[in-house]
Amino acid sequence: MTDHLTIKDLGLEFRTRHGVVRALEDVSLTVKRGEIVGVVGESGSGKSVMAYSVMGLSDAAAEIKRGSIVLGGMDLLATKGEALRAIRGREMAMIFQSPRTALNPIRKVGRQIEDVLMEHEAIPRRDLRKAAIAALERVRIPDPERRYDAYPFELSGGMCQRVMIAIALACSPSLLIADEPTTGLDVTTQAVIMDLIRDKSRDGRMSTLLITHDLGLAGEYCDRIVVMHAGHVVEVAPTEVLLSRPAHPYTLQLLAATPTPTSTLDTLPSIGGQLPDLRRDLPPCRFSERCARKLPQCDVPPLPWTTLSPDHIVRCRVPL
Amino acid sequence: MTALPEYAAHPTPLLDAQRLSKLYPVKGSAKGTLLHAVDDVDLRIGAGECVGLVGESGCGKSTMVRLLARLIDPTSGQILMGGKDITGMTQAKFVASPDRGRIQVVFQDPTESLNPSFRVFQAIADPLRRLLRLSDADEIATRVNRAATLVGLPRELVQRYPHQLSGGQRARVGIARAIVVEPELLILDEPTSALDVSVQAVILRLLADLRARLGMSYLFVSHDLNVVRLLCSRVVVMYLGKVVEVGPVEQLFANPRHPYTQALIASIPDPARRREARPRLDGSPSSPISPDPNVCRFQSRCPRAAAECVTTMPALRDLGGGQSAACHFA
Numbered sequence: 235m236t237d238h239l240t241i242k243d244l245g246l247e248f249r250t251r252h253g254v255v256r257a258l259e260d261v262s263l264t265v266k267r268g269e270i271v272g273v274v275g276e277s278g279s280g281k282s283v284m285a286y287s288v289m290g291l292s293d294a295a296a297e298i299k300r301g302s303i304v305l306g307g308m309d310l311l312a313t314k315g316e317a318l319r320a321i322r323g324r325e326m327a328m329i330f331q332s333p334r335t336a337l338n339p340i341r342k343v344g345r346q347i348e349d350v351l352m353e354h355e356a357i358p359r360r361d362l363r364k365a366a367i368a369a370l371e372r373v374r375i376p377d378p379e380r381r382y383d384a385y386p387f388e389l390s391g392g393m394c395q396r397v398m399i400a401i402a403l404a405c406s407p408s409l410l411i412a413d414e415p416t417t418g419l420d421v422t423t424q425a426v427i428m429d430l431i432r433d434k435s436r437d438g439r440m441s442t443l444l445i446t447h448d449l450g451l452a453g454e455y456c457d458r459i460v461v462m463h464a465g466h467v468v469e470v471a472p473t474e475v476l477l478s479r480p481a482h483p484y485t486l487q488l489l490a491a492t493p494t495p496t497s498t499l500d501t502l503p504s505i506g507g508q509l510p511d512l513r514r515d516l517p518p519c520r521f522s523e524r525c526a527r528k529l530p531q532c533d534v535p536p537l538p539w540t541t542l543s544p545d546h547i548v549r550c551r552v553p554l
Numbered sequence: 555m556t557a558l559p560e561y562a563a564h565p566t567p568l569l570d571a572q573r574l575s576k577l578y579p580v581k582g583s584a585k586g587t588l589l590h591a592v593d594d595v596d597l598r599i600g601a602g603e604c605v606g607l608v609g610e611s612g613c614g615k616s617t618m619v620r621l622l623a624r625l626i627d628p629t630s631g632q633i634l635m636g637g638k639d640i641t642g643m644t645q646a647k648f649v650a651s652p653d654r655g656r657i658q659v660v661f662q663d664p665t666e667s668l669n670p671s672f673r674v675f676q677a678i679a680d681p682l683r684r685l686l687r688l689s690d691a692d693e694i695a696t697r698v699n700r701a702a703t704l705v706g707l708p709r710e711l712v713q714r715y716p717h718q719l720s721g722g723q724r725a726r727v728g729i730a731r732a733i734v735v736e737p738e739l740l741i742l743d744e745p746t747s748a749l750d751v752s753v754q755a756v757i758l759r760l761l762a763d764l765r766a767r768l769g770m771s772y773l774f775v776s777h778d779l780n781v782v783r784l785l786c787s788r789v790v791v792m793y794l795g796k797v798v799e800v801g802p803v804e805q806l807f808a809n810p811r812h813p814y815t816q817a818l819i820a821s822i823p824d825p826a827r828r829r830e831a832r833p834r835l836d837g838s839p840s841s842p843i844s845p846d847p848n849v850c851r852f853q854s855r856c857p858r859a860a861a862e863c864v865t866t867m868p869a870l871r872d873l874g875g876g877q878s879a880a881c882h883f884a
Contacts, residue, residue, distance in 0.1 A: 276750040277721075376837060390838060391611065420610035420777055422835040425821040429834060447750065450780075453825025477825055491751045493780035495807065495824070499762050502784065505752035508720060 238441040239265040239288070239409055244301035246280075246287055253513040257283045258465045261301070265409070270435055270442040272452030272473075274488065275462035278509045281445045284462075285411050288443070289328050290318045305409060324354040326409040327402035329431075331417055333394035337386040343397045344370070344382030350404045369400040373430060392423035399427070403434055410435065413445045428455050449492045453477050458545070461485045464509045464520040471546040481540070481548040484521050519550070527552055566637045568771050569599040569622065569739055574631035576617050580843055587844040591617040593795040594631075596870075599739065604765060604772040606786035606803065608779060608818065612839060614795040615775050619743050622773065623659050624648045636738075655685040658737035662744040664724035668716040675712045678702065678731045685735050701734040704767075705760060722753035726760070733764060740765075741773045746781060758784055779822050783807055788876070791815050794839050794851040797870060799884075801877030811873055811884035813856050833857065850881075858883050 246258040258280045265271045273281045286292050288303055290310065303310040305326060313321065330336035338346055347366040351357055357365055363382065370378035373396040386394050395415060402410060412431060416424035432455055435442045446452050452459050452473070459476045461469040461484065469482040480486045487505045507524035510516055518537035522528045532551050540548050574595045577588040592614045599605050609615050620626045622633060627645045634640070640653050648654060658681075661667035668677055678698045682688045688697075702712055705726040716724055725745065732740055742761065746754045762785060765772055776782050782789060783803050791799040791812065799812040810816045817835040840854045850856070853863040862882055870880045 276752050374836070393838070421779065421821040421823075422610055422817055424823075425832075426834050426836055428823075448823065449751070450823040450825060454823045454828045473825065473828075488751065491755055493754075493778070493784060495780060495783070495822075497780065497784060499755075499759055499784050502755040502758070504755040 236267055237264045238267045238306055239443070240304045241284070241288070242302045244284065244287065244303065245299040246283060246292070247297050247299055248293070248295045249297065250295060255512045256465060257296070257512060261465070261467050263460050263467060263470065265441045265443055267441055268435065268439045269458065270432065270444060270456045272444045272446060272456035272459040273462060274446055274449050274452050274459060276509060277447065278464070279462040280465040281462055282413055285328070285413050285443065285445050288411060289322060289326065323350050324405045325407055326411065327405070327407040328411040328413065329395070329398050329402050329415045331414040333398045334386055334391065336398060337394060339386055342383050342385060343389070346397070347401055347404055350401055354405045369404050370397070372403065373400045375400070391419055392427065395419060395427055396430070399430065406438060408440060410440055410442045411445070412442060414447070415444070416451070449488055450494070461488065465512060466520050466549065468521065468550070469548045475546050481542055481546065481553040482550050483525050483527055483554065486554060567598040568601045568636060569597070570634040571595065571597040571622065572632045572634070574621060574633065575629045576621055576626065577629045584843060589843050590795045590845055591842065592621060595797050597790060597797070599771050599773060602765070602769055602771055603788065604774060604786045606782040606789040607773060607775045607792065608777065608782055608789060609792035610777070610839070612794070612842070613792040615792060616743070618792070619659065619741055619773070619775055623657050623741055655681070655735040656737055657739045657741065658732040658735060659741045659743060660728050660732045660745050663748045664721065664728040665716065665748065667728060668724060670716055673713055673715055674702070674707070674719070674727050677727055678734050681731055681735050697734055701730040704733065704764065705730040721749055722757065725749055725757050729760070729764070733768065733770070736768065737770060739771045739773065741775070743775045744777070747776070747778065754781070761785060779819065791818065794842055794845070796851055796880065798852065798881070799879040800870070802875065805875055805877055811877065811879040812881045813858050814852050815879070
C-alpha cells in the first residue's frame with residue numbers, strides 16, 4: 235500500500251493572551267490507502283488540533299510553524315482559498331463530534347447532502363434529490379425518502395451521525411477524518427456506526443483517520459494506532475503490536491487504565507500527574523514529569539525515535 | 555453458588571419503587587396520546603447496595619433518575635424510602651421536606667453542573683444551607699472541609715472557581731456537594747463519562763471507598779458496561795420505559811438472557827474479538843407514544859421475535875439466582 239496522507243514534523247502554536255501554547259511539536263504520521271489509523275490520547279493531547287490542521291480548519295489563533303501535510307501528492311499547507319475548498323468535501327471529508335451541533339438545525343438533512351453534491355459534483359439539479367436519497371440509503375438510514383425531509387432535531391443522535399457520514403461520503407472522498415464519531419452515542423449505536431465506517435473504508439479504498447480517546451474502540455477497528463501525549467506523537471504501531479507489546483510507558487498506562495471485562499477496581503490503575511502546561515519551556519520528553527522510569531538522560535535533547543521494527547516506532551530513551 | 559442480592563438480607567429495602575410510571579402528554583398532531591417514558595417499573599435498592607442502570611438513550615434512564623430523586627412527580631406508582639412513602643407529597647412540597655437530603659444526585663458533566671460563579675466552598679456549602687438549613691458559619695466550614703477531605707480535594711482548591719480546576723477535580727466537587735448532606739442514596743448519572751481514562755479509575759475507586767465508609771447505597775447510571783461491572787453488584791437493564799432484565803452483575807454479563815441485553819453486551823468494543831462478526835442491533839426503537847400494551851417493546855428489532863411477541867407482552871420472569879428477564883424465550 236502507498237502512503238496517502240503524510241504529516242511530517244508538524245509544529246503548531248496558538249497565540250493566546252496567556253502566552254504561546256505549543257500544541258503540536260514534531261508530529262509525523264502516515265495513512266496508507268484503504269487503511270484505518272487511530273489517533274488516541276487524553277483530551278488536550280493535540281489529536282483534534284492535528285485533524286483540523288489537515289482539513290485546513292484551524293482556529294485563527296493557530297499558526298503552523300513547521301512541517302508539511304501532503305495528501306495524494308498535494309501539499310495541503312500550500313493550498314489555500316478556492317483551491318482548498320475544491321478539495322475539502324471532495325478529496326477529504328470530516329465527521330465531527332456531536333452531530334447535532336455540526337448539522338445545520340434549520341435545513342432539511344436531504345438538502346444538506348445536496349449542498350455538498352452541488353458544490354463538487356456535476357449532477358443536474360433534477361437528479362440531486364435522488365442522489366441525496368441514495369446517499370442516505372448508503373448509510374442504511376431506514377425509509378430514506380421520508381428522512382430526506384427531516385430536520386436534525388427530528389432525528390436521534392445515531393441517525394444524525396449517519397446523516398453526517400452520508401454528507402462526508404457523498405463525494406467518495408479518498409480521506410475520511412472521524413473526530414470522536416461515536417462520543418455521546420449508545421454502545422449499540424456506536425457498534426453500528428463504526429461497522430459502517432469500517433465497511434465504507436474497505437470497499438471505497440478510503441483512508442480513515444479515527445480520532446478517539448477510547449483505546450478499546452481504536453483497538454477493535456484500526457489497522458494501526460498512533461498515540462499522542464501533550465502535542466507529541468509518542469508511539470506508532472500496528473494495532474495487535476501496540477496492544478500486546480506497548481513500548482512507551484504512556485501507552486502502557488493508557489492500556490492499563492482502560493477498563494476491560496476482566497478489570498477489577500483494585501487492579502485498575504490511573505495515570506498519575508496531569509498533562510504539562512504547554513506554555514512553559516518543556517523538557518524534550520513531555521511525559522517525563524509523569525513517568526516513573528525517568529532517567530537523567532531523558533532531560534538531554536534531542537529526544538530520539540527508537541525503531542523496534544519497521545512499523546513500530548517509539549519516542550522514548552528507555553522503551554519498555 | 556450465587557450470593558443472594560444484598561437487599562434480600564434486609565427485610566425492608568432502602569428504596570422500593572413500586573409500579574412506577576411517568577407518562578407525558580404529547581403535543582401537536584398526536585395530541586391526546588401519551589409518551590410512556592417509564593412504564594410500570596419496579597426497582598429495589600438495598601441498604602449499602604450498588605445497583606447499575608443501563609440502556610440506550612430514550613429508554614427512560616434519565617426519567618428514572620428524576621423520578622427517584624423526586625425532581626418530577628410520577629404519573630402513578632409509589633416510592634418507599636425505608637418503608638416510608640415519599641410520593642405522598644408533590645415534588646414542590648418534597649423540596650422543603652427533611653427527606654430531601656436523603657437522596658442526592660451526582661450529575662453527568664461536572665463542568666456543566668457546577669455554578670461557574672460559585673467558589674468550590676459555596677458549591678459544597680449550598681446544600682447544607684438549603685437542605686439542612688444550617689446557618690452557623692463554623693459548622694458549615696467544618697462540614698465543607700470534611701467533605702472536601704473525603705473526596706480528596708486539597709484544602710487550597712476550596713477557594714477556587716470551577717474554571718480553575720481540572721476535570722477530575724470538578725468531578726470531586728460534584729461528589730463532595732452531594733455527600734455533604736450525608737445522603738442514604740446517591741444517584742450517579744454517568745459520573746465518569748466526561749472524564750479522561752487517566753482519572754476515571756481514581757474517581758471510581760473514590761466512589762467505592764465512600765460507599766464503604768459512609769454506608770450509602772448507589773444507583774449508578776451509565777452506558778459504559780465495563781465501568782458498571784467495576785462498581786455494581788446488580789444491574790437493571792431498561793428498554794423503552796420497561797425493565798427487560800435484572801441480575802447479579804457477573805451472572806448477567808456471563809449469561810445475558812434477554813436478546814436486548816445480549817446485543818448490548820456484544821456491542822462493547824473488544825480488541826480481542828476484532829476479527830469476529832458480532833450480532834448488531836440495527837434500526838431504531840419503536841415509538842414510545844401510546845405503545846400497544848400487548849406487544850413486546852423490543853419485538854421490532856429482536857432477532858428472536860415470534861408470533862406470541864405481538865400478542866402478549868412478556869413479564870419479568872424469575873430465572874433463578876436473582877436473575878430475571880422479560881422475554882418469552884429467555
